[in-house]
Amino acid sequence: MAARVTAQMVAERAGVSQSAVSRVFTPGASASSRTVEKVRKAAEELGYRPNVLARAMVSGRSRMIGLVVAYLDNHFFPDVLERLSNALQEQGYHVLVFMASPTGNVDNVLEEIMGYQVDGIIMASVAMSSDIALRCQARGVPVVLFNRSQDIDGLTWVTSDNVNGARQAGEFLVAGGHERLGYIAGWDGASTQRDREAGFRNALADAGRRIFAREVGDFHSERTQDAALRMFDVPADKRPDGVFVANDHMATIVMDVLRFDLGLRVPEDVSVVGYDDAPPAAWPAYNLTTVRQRVNLMVEETVGALLEAIETPKDAKPRHVAMDAPLIVRGSARVPEGWTT
Amino acid sequence: MAARVTAQMVAERAGVSQSAVSRVFTPGASASSRTVEKVRKAAEELGYRPNVLARAMVSGRSRMIGLVVAYLDNHFFPDVLERLSNALQEQGYHVLVFMASPTGNVDNVLEEIMGYQVDGIIMASVAMSSDIALRCQARGVPVVLFNRSQDIDGLTWVTSDNVNGARQAGEFLVAGGHERLGYIAGWDGASTQRDREAGFRNALADAGRRIFAREVGDFHSERTQDAALRMFDVPADKRPDGVFVANDHMATIVMDVLRFDLGLRVPEDVSVVGYDDAPPAAWPAYNLTTVRQRVNLMVEETVGALLEAIETPKDAKPRHVAMDAPLIVRGSARVPEGWTT
Structure with missing residues (x-):
C-alpha cells in the first residue's frame, strides 16, 4: 500500500x-x-x-447508517433498499448492510453494528428485544423501525396503516358479494401480519361476517404454495370464492396455484387481493388488486426521523407513523357494482 | 451520549x-x-x-466492503445483493452500499468510497474508467467487477460466460425451426449486452442465418415495451417468430406485450428466450426459457477473489472468471424435436 x-x-x-x-x-x-x-x-x-474514519473518531460521526434487513425475497424490499440508500446518500450518509434471519433474534447483530460506530440504525421488517432497544438508546444511537411497529418506549417506527389498509381490502371483498372469504396469513411474529388480519376481520365483523377459511403462508414461497393448496384443492362448495393474502409476494404465488395447479379462473372462480403493491402486482400477468404501501413517503419519514434524532437529538421525539394505504383496484378481484374509488 | x-x-x-x-x-x-x-x-x-473504527485506524482494516450498484430494478439484483452480503458477513465483513447511475460515471463515487477506508470494492453491473481503476490499485484497494468484464490491466472480473450462454439460446431457436429471429438489446455500454449479442449472432452465422429484426430495450422497462411494440405490432409476415431478449427483466416485459397488448400466443406465435434465470422466469405465469447465471458460484468467486486480494495481496493475481451458463428449457419457446439437454 x-x-x-x-x-x-x-x-x-x-x-x-x-x-x-x-x-x-x-x-x-x-x-x-x-x-x-x-x-x-x-x-x-x-x-x-x-479519511472518513479518522473524522468519525474525532467528530463522533461516521456518516454510516446500519440497515438490518431480514430477507430480500419479498418483492417489496429491493425498492425499499434502493430508495433508502438513495435518500440517505443525498444527505451524505451511506448504508452499511447487516443480514438477519427473518424470525431470529437480532440482538447479536445490533451489538456488532454498534461496533461500527454507525450514527443510526434502520431495522427493516425485523423486531428487536426491548432490552437491546434500551441499550441502543443509552448509547445515543437512534433506531427507526421500518415496516414494523413495536411497543417499546422511545422507539420510532414507520409503517403503512396496516389495519385500515386491510380493512379496505375486506370491505371491497364483502361488497363484491363473495360468500366465503379466506385469509392467508404471514409469519405471526410480524406486526404487519397481526395488524392486517385484525383490519380484515374488522371489516368482516362490521358486515356480520366471519372468516370462512384461514391458512398460514408465513411470507414464505413453499409454505404459501402448500397453504393455497390446502385452502383451494377441495370441493367447490368448500373453497373460498374470495381471499385476502397478507402480502403481494404470497398473493402472486396463490394466483399461480389457483390458475396453473388447480385450473381455476381469477377472478371468476376466486377473487384475490394482496398487500404492498410490489412491482409484480402491476404486471399484466397478475394485474393484482392490492393495498399500496406508499414506499416513497415511508422512506421519507424514516430518513427524516432518523436524521433529526442524529443531528438534533435534543429536539427529537419518538414518532409513530402509520402511512395511509390506499386500495388499488385492478383485475384479480371482482369489482362491486357501482364501486368508485 | x-x-x-x-x-x-x-x-x-x-x-x-x-x-x-x-x-x-x-x-x-x-x-x-x-x-x-x-x-x-x-x-x-x-x-x-x-470500536471497529478505532481498530481500523490501527490495523488498516475496516472490515467493510464498498458495493457499488447501479439499480435494483433488475430482478437479478436482490438475489445477488443478499448472497453477497451473506457471504461477506460470514467472513466478518459488511457491505457499505453506494448507489450509482447505471449509465453514469462512477469515478466520483469511488473517491467517496475510498474515504470510508473500505478494505475492497465490488462493482456490480457498472463500469469504471481505467484511470480510477489504477488509482484504486495504487492505494492498495482491490476492486472486483461483478457481472461486467472490462479490459483494464490488473482488474479482476466475474461474469457468466455471456458469449457461450447466448450462443446456446441462438442454437436452440435455430434448431426450433424459427424462420425470423429477432434480438432485443440491452444498454450498449454494458459488456453483458455486447457479449450476449455476439454469442447470439455467432450461433445464427454458424447456421448461415442473420438477425431478422433488432430493437433496443436498454434494460429499461418502458423502453423495452416500446421496443417490443415496434418489433411485433406489424403484419404477421413481418414479425419475428422467435426472439432472444438480452435479460429476463426485459423478456418478461416482452412476453406481457405479446400476450396482453397484441393477443399473441407464447410460444405458438412467438418463442421468447431470456438471460439470467431471475426468479420470475420460474413463475408459472412466465415459465421462461432462459440462460442461467449461476449466481451462487459467481458470488463465491467474487468474494474469494476479493478476500484473497485483501488478505494475501502478494499472492493475489487478477482473475477473469466467465462462469458457464446453462440453457434452462421451460415453456416460452418452441422445443426442437428430439432436443435433449
Whole structure:
C-alpha cells in the first residue's frame, strides 16, 4: 500500500489551512469554489484519500447508517433498499448492510453494528428485544423501525396503516358479494401480519361476517404454495370464492396455484387481493388488486426521523407513523357494482 | 451520549489483559471460552461497544466492503445483493452500499468510497474508467467487477460466460425451426449486452442465418415495451417468430406485450428466450426459457477473489472468471424435436 497522504500534506501543497482541506471533504461544510478547486487539485496530485474514519473518531460521526434487513425475497424490499440508500446518500450518509434471519433474534447483530460506530440504525421488517432497544438508546444511537411497529418506549417506527389498509381490502371483498372469504396469513411474529388480519376481520365483523377459511403462508414461497393448496384443492362448495393474502409476494404465488395447479379462473372462480403493491402486482400477468404501501413517503419519514434524532437529538421525539394505504383496484378481484374509488 | 467505555475498563473489570478483550471482539481471533464469557459479561455490564473504527485506524482494516450498484430494478439484483452480503458477513465483513447511475460515471463515487477506508470494492453491473481503476490499485484497494468484464490491466472480473450462454439460446431457436429471429438489446455500454449479442449472432452465422429484426430495450422497462411494440405490432409476415431478449427483466416485459397488448400466443406465435434465470422466469405465469447465471458460484468467486486480494495481496493475481451458463428449457419457446439437454 502507498504511504498515507495526510490532510496536512494536501494543505501545504494547496497553500491553504488544514481546516480548509477538512471543510472541502466534509459533506455539508462550506468552502469557496476557489479553495475547493485548489484543494481538489492538490489532493488529486498527491493521491489523498479523505479519511472518513479518522473524522468519525474525532467528530463522533461516521456518516454510516446500519440497515438490518431480514430477507430480500419479498418483492417489496429491493425498492425499499434502493430508495433508502438513495435518500440517505443525498444527505451524505451511506448504508452499511447487516443480514438477519427473518424470525431470529437480532440482538447479536445490533451489538456488532454498534461496533461500527454507525450514527443510526434502520431495522427493516425485523423486531428487536426491548432490552437491546434500551441499550441502543443509552448509547445515543437512534433506531427507526421500518415496516414494523413495536411497543417499546422511545422507539420510532414507520409503517403503512396496516389495519385500515386491510380493512379496505375486506370491505371491497364483502361488497363484491363473495360468500366465503379466506385469509392467508404471514409469519405471526410480524406486526404487519397481526395488524392486517385484525383490519380484515374488522371489516368482516362490521358486515356480520366471519372468516370462512384461514391458512398460514408465513411470507414464505413453499409454505404459501402448500397453504393455497390446502385452502383451494377441495370441493367447490368448500373453497373460498374470495381471499385476502397478507402480502403481494404470497398473493402472486396463490394466483399461480389457483390458475396453473388447480385450473381455476381469477377472478371468476376466486377473487384475490394482496398487500404492498410490489412491482409484480402491476404486471399484466397478475394485474393484482392490492393495498399500496406508499414506499416513497415511508422512506421519507424514516430518513427524516432518523436524521433529526442524529443531528438534533435534543429536539427529537419518538414518532409513530402509520402511512395511509390506499386500495388499488385492478383485475384479480371482482369489482362491486357501482364501486368508485 | 454515555461516556465512552474503553477496552481497558472492560479488561480491568473482567480481570484479563486488554489484548484478551481485543481478541474476543475480533472476528477470527481466538480466545478461551472462559475468557470470552468473562469479557462478554464485563462488556455487557459496562455497556462496552467494541470500536471497529478505532481498530481500523490501527490495523488498516475496516472490515467493510464498498458495493457499488447501479439499480435494483433488475430482478437479478436482490438475489445477488443478499448472497453477497451473506457471504461477506460470514467472513466478518459488511457491505457499505453506494448507489450509482447505471449509465453514469462512477469515478466520483469511488473517491467517496475510498474515504470510508473500505478494505475492497465490488462493482456490480457498472463500469469504471481505467484511470480510477489504477488509482484504486495504487492505494492498495482491490476492486472486483461483478457481472461486467472490462479490459483494464490488473482488474479482476466475474461474469457468466455471456458469449457461450447466448450462443446456446441462438442454437436452440435455430434448431426450433424459427424462420425470423429477432434480438432485443440491452444498454450498449454494458459488456453483458455486447457479449450476449455476439454469442447470439455467432450461433445464427454458424447456421448461415442473420438477425431478422433488432430493437433496443436498454434494460429499461418502458423502453423495452416500446421496443417490443415496434418489433411485433406489424403484419404477421413481418414479425419475428422467435426472439432472444438480452435479460429476463426485459423478456418478461416482452412476453406481457405479446400476450396482453397484441393477443399473441407464447410460444405458438412467438418463442421468447431470456438471460439470467431471475426468479420470475420460474413463475408459472412466465415459465421462461432462459440462460442461467449461476449466481451462487459467481458470488463465491467474487468474494474469494476479493478476500484473497485483501488478505494475501502478494499472492493475489487478477482473475477473469466467465462462469458457464446453462440453457434452462421451460415453456416460452418452441422445443426442437428430439432436443435433449
